[in-house]
Amino acid sequence: MHRICLRALLTLLLLVPLARTSDHGSLSSRAFVTGPWSLVQQGTTGVSAMQLVVTVIVAWGAELNINTQTVRALNPTSNTWCATGSFIGNGTLVSTGGNPIVITGASGLQAVRLFTPCSDETCDILEDPTRIRLASPRWYPSSARISDGSMIIIGGSMVGPVFINNATVNNPTYEFFPPKNINGFNGLQIPMKFLQDTLNANQFPIVKQLPDDTLFIAANQQATIFDWKTNTEVLRLPDIPNGVRVTSPFSAGSVLLPLTPENNYTPEVMICGGSTISDTQDPTTFSAETPASAQCSRIVLTADGIAAGWSVETMPVPRIMTDLILLPDGRVMIVNGAQTGVAGFGMPGEEVLNSVGNSPADNPAFTPVIYDPSAAAGSRFSSDGIPASTIARMYHSTATLTPNGTIMLAGSNPNPDVTKMNSTIKFPTEYRLEFYSPPYMSQPRPTYTGLSAIVDYGSVFRLSITLPSEAKDVSVVLMDFGFATHGVHMDQRSVKLVSELSSSKETITVTGPPTSAIYSPGPAFLFVVADGVPSFGHRTIIGTGASPPVDEGAIANMLNKTSDPSAETSPNTWST
Ligand SMILES: *[C@@H]1O[C@H](CO)[C@@H](O)[C@H](O)[C@H]1NC(C)=O
Ligand SMILES: *[C@@H]1O[C@H](CO)[C@@H](O)[C@H](O)[C@H]1NC(C)=O
Ligand SMILES: *[C@@H]1O[C@H](CO)[C@@H](O)[C@H](O)[C@H]1NC(C)=O
Ligand SMILES: *[C@@H]1O[C@H](CO)[C@@H](O)[C@H](O)[C@H]1NC(C)=O
Ligand SMILES: *[C@@H]1O[C@H](CO)[C@@H](O)[C@H](O)[C@H]1NC(C)=O
Secondary structure, X not given: OOOOOOOEOEEEEOOOOOOOOOOOOOOOOOOOOOOOOEEEEEEEOOOOOOEEEEOOXXXXXXXXXXXXOEEEEOOOOEOOOOOEEEEOOOOOEXXXXXXXXXXXXXXXXXXXXXXXXXXXXXXOOEOOOOOOEOOOOOEOOEEEEOXXXXXXXXXXXXXXXXXXXXXXXXXXXXXXXXXXXXXXXXXXXXXXXXXXXXXOOOEOOEEEEOOOOOEEEEEOOEEEEEEOOOOEEEEEOOOOHHHOEOOEOOOOEEEEOOEOOOOOOOOEEEEEOOEOOOOOOOHHHOEOOOEOOOEEEEEEOOHHHHHHOOEEEEOOOOOEOOEEEEOOOOOEEEEOOEEEEOOOOOOOOOOOEOOEOOEOEEEEOOOOEEEOOOOOOOOOEXXXXXXXXXOOOOOOEEEEEOOOOOEEEEEOOOOOXXXXXXXXXXXXXXXXXXXXXXXXXXXXXXXXXXXXXXXXXXXXXXXXXXXXXXXXXXEEEEEEOOEEEOOEEEOOEEEEEOEEEOOOOOEEEEEOOOOOOOOOOEEEEEEEEEOOEEOOOEEEEEOOOOOOOOOHHHHHHHHHHOOOHHHOOOOOOOOO
């Protein structure tokens, strides 16, 4: 049984005008707009949308202009399937790792692909494996943009496709882009014990940058706090409750709940779905009909919160391969995925029991759920007013918030493209896009102007705003839409800024994020939210827009000690 990451790199180019805003009062009760949602199927991705980054992202090297719904080809030379991605501090998207299968060009396992979005559609992916590459091969790694604006790349397998990790193929290390000379590892990969302890189901680990400048990492049934600056595991957290496994092929969704001045930027992580299937049994004995987990687990990452442990809630239906999307109003949309089975793509003859063609998952979870983290326990989940989709979004599906406040769903390829296969198989590769509009989309929207292209930490700036009449609760929220792939959502973040509305309600004075650990330097979308109705989110860059630190010595050492992977070929053969 193999999992194939088909190749892709679709970029959603957002032609986003730079900004305007408002914010914040000492709101005690939070306003949300209730009412009917709408769902439209509109446009296609042109490629299988396995990875999704707004202002960029994902599969087969294509860029989707979300405004015009046109697709243009990008030209990666290495296989991008199964890669991770993060924006770095200067606004460049860095995609690393990928698939060894050479369709055209090179193996993607050690690839580093740079893409700097542009508004004139002339930019393309830059690759130069003779100078820019990972120190070690990675299939199904994760990544995060860290507090110095660079990227940390964590885990994965040394080869691919691998249905489930094991000690032979595991890559229990992390590294940086650009490479760092740190803790005795001069540009090379650094061993991480947590990635040995979490075998076998530890691909695509869950990683969150925390406000105290450590990382939350979860894999399999375990979770930890890790400090890359000292290369130490600060604290092993309690296991995910009830034996639930949360990483590939038992892929759960996860989110860092909104950081706000009111909660003193206290981090709280939520992980939803996954599976209790054993990670030591032969994958061909898994069944596509085994129910996934319906569990959501939350933990507050303070001494008291960790002592209290995970709190457990139950979603309306179980989900595997779900994605959790932060909304500008502070709620979380739980979307996509299947109710049974596991993540992956079973090659002919290597399928799991009851597989649906190549799909080891069945029973798509068609109805999204809204989760309100601030509501009383027991009344946080709701699907009221939300129409179900009819499009299965399972393996290689993605979801993202858009700057306009809609939620875009794309992709799914449990089975190959029917137009190529000449069959009517259930769950074919999916090219249609869908957009969910929350009820706030049909309300009068706040608007703002005056956002500069770069907003530094602690800087004070004023936005001119137009509020719907009677608006009372006005806040300013910075969002990172992140990079979504395989139900893992790198770098997704919501940080509420301190702000003060003028008495005329025509301007709002906003203070940039307090520290680079609270919001890592790099791209952000700024929303003014009035009584639960967000403005359009205009793009800016937090920090200085500078490139992350470059250590030429570390790069030279890495290049000296590793070989150019672009000459590699793979014994694997799989034709799209
Ligand atoms: C580890 O995974 C690889 C790739 O799937 C497989 O070829 C190998 O047999 C596995 N090793 C063990 C000990 O299971
Ligand atoms: C944003 O959404 C509103 C409401 O649906 C719509 O009228 C407007 O055209 C959208 N704007 C963009 C840029 O998508
Ligand atoms: C699909 O298969 C059918 C039956 O074998 C054949 O008649 C038809 O021409 C095929 N269509 C395509 C597009 O290959
Ligand atoms: C951002 O930094 C990276 C790493 O140094 C560099 O390769 C890239 O060209 C930079 N992008 C821009 C737009 O300067
Ligand atoms: C690579 O390292 C070797 C020793 O390990 C050294 O002799 C050689 O000069 C280095 N080459 C470069 C290009 O740094």
